[in-house]
Amino acid sequence: MHSVVCIKQVPDSAQIRVHPVTNTIMRQGVPAIINPYDLFALEEALRLKDRFGGTVTVITMGPPMAEVALRKCLSFGADDAILVSDRAFAGADTLATSYALAAAIGKIRENMPVDLIFTGKQTIDGDTAQVGPGIARRLDYQLLTYVSAIREIDHEKREILVERRAEGGVQVLKTKLPCLITMLEGTNEMRYGDMDDMFRAARHPLKQWDRLAAGIEDPNVVGLKGSPTVVGKVFAPKPRSQRAEIIETVDNDPKNLVVTLLAKVFTQHPKLEREIERLAK
């Protein structure tokens, strides 16, 4: 079993602040983390390795500093790590990202066939859930999104049985390897790596591939040039034209406040009053 796990290093968005005047992102001091959704993908790949043996390779496309994220994955138990990094990749949208990652995975396959590709459900910075389906399409792998459990793998028949979260229920799907799985969050819990893995992670010779090493001849298919979407303006959400009407009474006693509130709301929204009466029945 050879699984490739796609991970991305992202800014910890919980700590991102927007500059109140210039509306720009203040990145200084914001820690970079592994996209939390990708840990479910990595853990699932490691579990398959526990069950069936094999190899787990992690891959990311990103700036050189993303090495830290890859080493972290090695310390959790991944066997190998590849950083796909080139200035030409800057400004990639999801189409250009999936192009570069699919090309790099194509290179990985030349050395060792890939049975499964894992991605997270989505990233917390891009938030699109498009890169996984994009990679699957480009490599012509079967796509299984929002997988909540891997039930069985039949190595003889090269078949896999999974549960997938669909609208309104769970689909049980059977498909052939190789395939690409986007793992649903909350489906497993990331392990702590053991000491051996931690030492190994620190020493492991990380592979760094630039555009040509990833097998991409044409510089126009990646990065900003290879991205059909163009980001125009970035702006802060505007306040409503009017601020909330603040309800006040002379004494500001809760009872009087709410009576005043209801009188106002119901005068201005008579339909709402009838609606409340209907619902309360």
Next chain:
Amino acid sequence: MNEPVKKPARKKVELDPRFVNYKHVWVFIEAERGVVHPVSWELLGEGRKLADALGVELAGVVMGPPGERTRQICGEAFHYGADLCYLAQDEVLRDYRNEPYTRALTELVDTYQPEIMLLGASTLGRDLAGSVATTLATGLVADCTELVIEADSRNLASTRPTFGGSLLCTIMTQRHRPQMATVRPRVMAMPDADTARSGRIVEHKLAIIESSIITKVLEFIPDAQQDKPQLAFADIIVSGGRGFKKQENFQLVWDLAKVLGAEVGASRPIVQAGWVELDRQVGQSGKTVRPKLYIAAGISGAIQHRVGMDGSDVIIAINNDPNAPIFDFAHYGIVGNAMQILPALTEAFRAQIALARRAG
């Protein structure tokens, strides 16, 4: 988008001559086991505006197994604003599977060439949209909150939250067709159905054989619907936030919701603390809601919460901080202690409802 990169000042962008014949606005009508996802009707409402702005037709794309029900869905699409429907009926489309749906939708696009194609950002829509956009090598903008036609270029300008929702950005696909976008359920308003409206059906025969499809559906296990919270379609929601401080105090939210026959919602910290289940989280990483009345108590109104409830008809905010951001977009506000205001509000509604009962 991974990294919004600022482009230099706008230059005129030529559309590839291969794409000049791409016309009309499409909405993918998402139906599973004969049930249409309401987001499809919301998108028809939005698609109608785009089609009118461009002076083109609005089409629904209906796919499913052969049979009366699949055809009926076209009729419903007309009621919600479609001028025509492309109908693909085939046994391979019985259950949703990525491969046959991607092949079918790609074939329809290549044949009939839409300028814009919208899909719901549901599990199905995201699965399908990403695959189709990659196959067509065109741009796809996920989770849009606003769609408009740019007057001079006639391009679709799609606005979506970025950087965890702290900012919004506008994205365009200038040189490729179709321009694709997904929109989350409840972000756009549900249009009124006009049962007098009708339209034409363009049937498209597919030539996909089941033996060429690798993935098989062995089983579908439906969710037990009864006790799951249904926030997305609730008419009234009472939401509480960190202002309640202790789990016991959160009971006040439930008390008010009970009197109103409302659903209980919450901000993310409340869900993370385990006071209520994940299905009750309102916001960017939770549910988008559009009730007729949204009562937010002890919630600051962070942008990630706001994007999930901004579309509510009437928003009442209760917060002890007069400068809380929630007052920037709520309709009515009470500055005060939620622990005192909420019980008073519960009593006032109870009295009001009792009065109405006696009267009517």
